[in-house]
Amino acid sequence: MEWGSAAGWAATFIAFLAVNASTIQWLLKRRDEQHERDTGRVDELERQVTELRVNLPLEYVRREDWIRFSGTLDAKLDAMREEMRGEIGEVKDRLYAGRN
Template sequence: MSVTLTFWQLITLLLAFFAAVFAGARLLLSQIDRRLDDRFLSLQEAAKAGDAIIHETLRQHINEESKNSGQLIELERQLLRWEARLPIDYVRREDFIRNQTTIEAKLDGLALKLDNSQTKGVEHA
């Protein structure tokens, strides 16, 4: 069995074949393009959702930081009040020892004067 084709029939067949291939390729590329658009759209929506979550998290951190800074300022004020009260409420060991030594030296001097006056009184009597 032999098939004979004229030149114009061959060209028509080739054009039909290439048109079918072109239509298939175009259909395939349009589907790929639609898929890519859908994917980019979903990625863009996910990025927007991620940005919203990040902004909310940052807002929460800023609010917490402002609360913490207020607490830190209050703690600093309490520390300054405590430092101001500290010399009134607390006596250092060295200060206590110095004051005690001074008092004991004065008592010793007073005792010596009493002894001297008693010995003078005994000598005069």
């Protein structure tokens, strides 16, 4: 093999390595950019989840709490209705006492 052809093969090999190195560098840069975008998205999602966890107790009532509240409210309304019926009955008796 002559020096000219060896130099040609060496230049071809170096060019091949340079192309591969630049491709690898481009791929790594692209991966880093994608990682930065993903990190930004994850940070935004974490912020939204944190905001949801803060606001959720203000806007949401658990089913068990609502059932307990409505049961208490219903009991109070029933007691008021019975009391009103009793008082209305007394008023009717006084109004219509002499008419029967």
